[in-house]
Structure formats: C-alpha cells, structure tokens
Amino acid sequence: CSLENYTLGIFSRWGELLFETNEPGQGWNGKMQSESLPAGVYVYQISVHFVDLPQKVKSGSITLVR
Numbered sequence: 001c002s003l004e005n006y007t008l009g010i011f012s013r014w015g016e017l018l019f020e021t022n023e024p025g026q027g028w029n030g031k032m033q034s035e036s037l038p039a040g041v042y043v044y045q046i047s048v049h050f051v052d053l054p055q056k057v058k059s060g061s062i063t064l065v066r
Contacts, residue, residue, distance in 0.1 A: 001050040010062075011043040018042070030064050039066040 003024065010019040010028050018032045028044075030037055041061050049055040 001053060003048070004051050005047070005049040005055075007045075007047040009045045011045070013041060013043065015043075030066075036066070037064060039064050 006022055006024045008019075008021050008026075008028070009017055011017055018037065019028045021028075041063050043059065044062050045057065045059040047055060047057045
C-alpha cells in the first residue's frame, strides 16, 4: 500500500502542540524548538492514511525521562 498522509503530534497534558511532523522517519527528540522539555508525561497522536484504505488514528501517553 502507498502512504498518502502521515502525521505525528506530541502534546502537553493540557493539549498544547509541542511537536508535529509529516515525515514517517522523523521522531521526536524531547525538544520543542531546540529547547529540552522537562521530564514528564506527554500525549502522542499518530494519523496514517494509505491509498484505498481508511485513515487510522492512534493516541496514547509517553513518559519522557531525563
């Protein structure tokens, strides 16, 4: 299947968008605009859409340890 759309978002517990990418090979390094974020719990949301298949959205929490 061919990938049509991909989005990874990292959010604070209060819903503030801290990081976003549309590149499947790019991950989050625990920073927001070159500033290291504090250890804590963050929320991720991944949206993937392949050609001729329904869009899938997954979300959960991730704990950043420093």
